[in-house]
Structure formats: structure tokens, C-alpha cells
Amino acid sequence: MLVEKTVQGFTEELASESPAPGGGSVAALAGSIxxxxxxxxxxxTVGKEKYQEYEDELKEVLEEAQGLRKKLLQLVDDDTDxxxxxxxxxxxxxxxxxxxxxxxxxxxKAFVGAAELPLGVAKCCLQAMKLSEKVIDNGNxxxxxxxxxxxxxAGAGAKAAALNVEINLGAIKDEAKKKELKESLDGVMxxxxxxxxxxxxxxxEKIN
Amino acid sequence: MLVEKTVQGFTEELASESPAPGGGSVAALAGSIxxxxxxxxxxxTVGKEKYQEYEDELKEVLEEAQGLRKKLLQLVDDDTDxxxxxxxxxxxxxxxxxxxxxxxxxxxKAFVGAAELPLGVAKCCLQAMKLSEKVIDNGNxxxxxxxxxxxxxAGAGAKAAALNVEINLGAIKDEAKKKELKESLDGVMxxxxxxxxxxxxxxxEKIN
Numbered sequence: 001m002l003v004e005k006t007v008q009g010f011t012e013e014l015a016s017e018s019p020a021p022g023g024g025s026v027a028a029l030a031g032s033i034x035x036x037x038x039x040x041x042x043x044x045t046v047g048k049e050k051y052q053e054y055e056d057e058l059k060e061v062l063e064e065a066q067g068l069r070k071k072l073l074q075l076v077d078d079d080t081d082x083x084x085x086x087x088x089x090x091x092x093x094x095x096x097x098x099x100x101x102x103x104x105x106x107x108x109k110a111f112v113g114a115a116e117l118p119l120g121v122a123k124c125c126l127q128a129m130k131l132s133e134k135v136i137d138n139g140n141x142x143x144x145x146x147x148x149x150x151x152x153x154a155g156a157g158a159k160a161a162a163l164n165v166e167i168n169l170g171a172i173k174d175e176a177k178k179k180e181l182k183e184s185l186d187g188v189m190x191x192x193x194x195x196x197x198x199x200x201x202x203x204x205e206k207i208n
Numbered sequence: 209m210l211v212e213k214t215v216q217g218f219t220e221e222l223a224s225e226s227p228a229p230g231g232g233s234v235a236a237l238a239g240s241i242x243x244x245x246x247x248x249x250x251x252x253t254v255g256k257e258k259y260q261e262y263e264d265e266l267k268e269v270l271e272e273a274q275g276l277r278k279k280l281l282q283l284v285d286d287d288t289d290x291x292x293x294x295x296x297x298x299x300x301x302x303x304x305x306x307x308x309x310x311x312x313x314x315x316x317k318a319f320v321g322a323a324e325l326p327l328g329v330a331k332c333c334l335q336a337m338k339l340s341e342k343v344i345d346n347g348n349x350x351x352x353x354x355x356x357x358x359x360x361x362a363g364a365g366a367k368a369a370a371l372n373v374e375i376n377l378g379a380i381k382d383e384a385k386k387k388e389l390k391e392s393l394d395g396v397m398x399x400x401x402x403x404x405x406x407x408x409x410x411x412x413e414k415i416n
Contacts, residue, residue: 007211007218007284011240011277015247019350022248023357026241030361032219033234039223040230069219076215142227145375149231149368153238156364160357167353167415207375 002080003073020087024079024118024164030157031125032072037150038065038128041135041143054138061134068128072157075121079164082117086110086168108173115168115181118161122188125158129195136202148203155196162189210288211281228295232287232326232372238365239333240280245358246273246336249343249351262346269342276336280365283329287372290325294318294376316381323376323389326369330396333366337403344410356411363404370397 002010002021010029014021042062045051051058089110092103132150139147165185172178210218210229218237222229250270253259259266297318300311340358347355373393380386 003215005215007213007215007237008281010215011244011281014241014244015251015274015277017248017251019248019252019354022351023245023354026245026357026361029215029241030238030364033222033237036219036222037231037234040225040227043223043225044227066223069223073216073219143230145371146227146231148371149234152364152368152371153234156238156360160360163353163356163360163411163415170415203371207371207378 002077020083021076021080022083023160024083024114024121025076027118027125027157027160027164028072028075028079028121030153030160031121031128032069032076034125034128034132034150034152034154034157035065035068035072037146037153038062038131038135039069041139041147041150044143045135045138045140048140051138051140057134057138061131065128065131068124068131072121072124072128075117075124079117079121082110082114086114107171111168111171112174112177112181115165115172118164118168119181119185119188122158122161122165122185122192125154125161126188126192126195129154129158129192129199133195133199133202136199136206141206144203144206148200148207151196151199151203155192158189158192210285228291229284229288230291231368232291232322232329233284235326235333235365235368235372236280236283236287236329238361238368239329239336240277240284242333242336242340242358242360242362242365243273243276243280245354245361246270246339246343247277249347249355249358252351253343253346253348256348259346259348265342265346269339273336273339276332276339280329280332280336283325283332287325287329290318290322294322315379319376319379320382320385320389323373323380326372326376327389327393327396330366330369330373330393330400333362333369334396334400334403337362337366337400337407341403341407341410344407344414349414352411352414356408356415359404359407359411363400366397366400 089106093099136147250266297314301307344355
């Protein structure tokens with residue numbers, strides 16, 4: 001598994017001439033890092049008398065963030081698997097008409113999977129960013145820059161995922177499916193754009 | 209070293225109640241991932257007859273990107289060290305006036321170091337983004353989304369580094385030093401903002 005490599009080894013694998021892992025796995029990793037920073041700020045807040053008022057809320061945030069951190073780590077590997085399924089479909093036999101029909105169906109199915117996966121990553125990044133808001137508002141203010149970095153990483157993860165949805169949408173022939181995925185992506189990305197702007201404004205106020 | 213942990217272990221360490229590693233190390237990691245993706249796109253371009261025209265240029269980009277990837281990985285650990293030096297300075301004895309004077313100087317020195325370090329990370333992220341432009345323009349277009357993700361990660365890394373410069377600037381009393389660092393940061397971040405916007409526009413054109 002990719003996430004069992006060292007951080008250094010992961011960057012080496014990424015930098016290599018193999019097309020996978022690539023930007024799709026990076027999107028999921030950025031989201032997982034965002035969730036990790038939300039956990040950290042929650043951990044630096046709960047159990048401290050000064051922030052007792054928000055104890056219960058931040059315990060819930062912590063639990064949700066830990067779940068997202070793990071889910072997004074899984075998606076680092078899943079994205080590379082989805083990409084590899086596209087490559088495998090292209091390598092299917094294409095000698096007879098029946099071969100060609102089956103291969104073409106498999107390619108289309110693989111592209112839909114490779115578009116749906118980063119769409120799921122973008123949705124998880126939006127969830128992570130919503131949790132960032134809670135630690136910005138009620139978390140330990142000494143960690144305000146860490147909360148801000150969680151917003152930036154969730155935003156970059158979602159935008160990176162969106163590029164990966166879009167590049168795969170271009171290969172999908174089922175227009176209804178394509179429209180459905182595109183509309184879902186647009187909704188998530190609009191929410192990401194608005195929330196990121198709002199939260200970075202809040203972080204700047206806390207830091208300055 | 210942090211970068212010798214597994215990716216999964218790194219996120220666990222990040223998520224823990226320890227304030228280091230935090231957002232500063234994440235900024236450097238995001239930059240290193242950006243440089244890795246530039247390397248990958250270069251690797252998917254060089255040696256292919258179709259892109260022979262850009263062979264020499266992209267070999268240079270590859271070498272520079274590999275250097276940046278490694279330098280930024282080193283900065284992942286260096287940032288955590290810089291943060292720990294601030295914490296260590298605060299723990300120095302403060303019994304006598306002489307103690308207090310020495311401690312206060314050490315704290316100030318540590319804060320300057322903790323601001324200079326992420327400023328260096330932001331500069332490296334700008335270099336990585338400049339390399340992204342070369343792979344967007346002349347790299348294998350099949351990897352256009354990966355080149356786009358490198359822009360997003362370099363941008364997020366620089367913005368994350370900037371938050372870490374700013375939070376430390378707030379603690380620096382030497383006004384001349386503070387002004388110098390702030391001006392340098394502003395220059396880097398203006399360049400990042402303009403370049404990111406331009407490059408993401410180019411990527412969208414390639415993908416759609």
C-alpha cells in the first residue's frame with residue numbers, strides 16, 4: 001500500500017516515470033493531512049480548563065476528523081487502483097467485434113469509476129473543511145495557523161480532485177452520467193470556494 | 209526523521225496532541241509533493257520521440273525538480289526543529305535578571321528562525337510553481353491534470369508557509385527585522401498568487 005511507504009519513498013514513487021500514483025492520490029493525501037491538522041488542534045483544545053465550554057463539541061470534531069483522516073488515506077490507494085483499472089481496460093483484447101464491444105464497455109466503466117473516485121475525495125475534503133471551521137471558531141487559538149493550514153490543504157485537495165474528475169469526464173460517453181457527475185462536482189466546488197474564502201479571512205483575523 | 213515515517217504514521221503524528229509537527233512541516237511537504245509531480249510529468253515526457261523538441265529543457269526541469277523535492281523534504285524536519293527551539297527557549301531559567309535577559313534574547317532569536325524557515329519554504333514553493341509552468345507548456349499533455357495538481361500543491365504550500373511566517377512575526381520585537389521579513393514574504397506571495405491564477409487557467413484549457 002502507498003500509505004505504508006515512507007513519506008520520502010512516497011515522493012520518490014510520485015516523482016518516478018510511472019503515471020500512478022499521480023495527482024489523484026495527492027488530492028486524497030492533501031485531504032487526509034487537512035483532517036489530521038483538525039485532529040491536532042482538537043487535541044490541543046480538549047482537556048484544557050480554559051476551553052471547557054467547547055469540550056463536547058471538539059471531542060465530536062476529533063472523532064469525525066480521525067475517521068476522515070483514515071478514509072482519505074484509503075482513497076490515496078483507491079485512486080491509484082482506479083487509474084490502473086483504466087490502463088488495464090485499454091490492454092484488453094480487440095481482435096473480434098465482440099472483443100471490441102467488451103473492451104469498450106470496460107474502458108467506459110473504468111473511466112466512470114476514475115471520475116467518481118476523486119468526486120468522493122472532493123466531498124471528503126469539503127467535510128474536512130467544515131470541521132476546520134469548528135476548530136477555527138472554538139479551538140485553541142495558539143494553533144490558529146495550523147487550523148488555517150488545514151483549510152488550505154482541504155481546499156487544494158478538493159481542487160486537485162476536481163481536475164481529476166474533469167480529465168476523466170472528458171472520456172465518458174454516457175451523457176446523462178457525465179451531466180450528473182459534473183453537476184455534483186460543481187456543487188461541491190462552489191461550497192469549497194465560498195467556505196475557503198470565509199475561513200481564511202477568520203484565520204487572518206486570529207493571527208494578526 | 210519525520211520523512212522516514214510512513215505516510216500513515218506521519219498523519220498520525222500530525223493528528224496527535226503534540227504541537228509539532230504542525231502546519232509548518234505540512235507546508236514544506238506540500239511543496240515537496242508539488243516538485244515530485246513536476247518530476248513525474250517531466251519523466252513522462254523525456255525520452256519520447258513525440259516531445260523531442262523539449263527534451264533538453266525538460267531534462268533540466270527534472271533535475272531542478274528533484275533537487276527541490278529533496279530540499280523541501282529536509283525542510284519538513286527543519287520546520288519542526290525551528291518550532292522546538294522556540295519551545296526550548298521558553299523553558300530556559302528566569303530566576304535572575306541576567307537569566308531573564310538571556311532567555312528573552314534566546315526566545316527572540318528562535319522566533320526569527322521560526323519565521324525565516326517558512327519564508328524559505330514559500331520561496332521554494334514559488335520555484336516549484338515556476339517549474340510547473342514548464343511542464344504545463346511543454347510536458348506530456350496526458351499528464352496535464354498532474355501538472356495542475358503540482359500548481360495547487362505549490363500554491364497551498366506557499367500559503368501555508370505564509371501563515372507560519374505571520375504567526376511568528378507577531379512575536380518578533382526587532383521592527384527592522386520584522387519589516388524585512390514581511391516585505392520579502394509579500395513579494396513571494398504576490399508572485400505566487402499571480403502565477404497560480406495564470407497556470408490554473410492554462411491547465412483548464414488543456415483539460416477541457
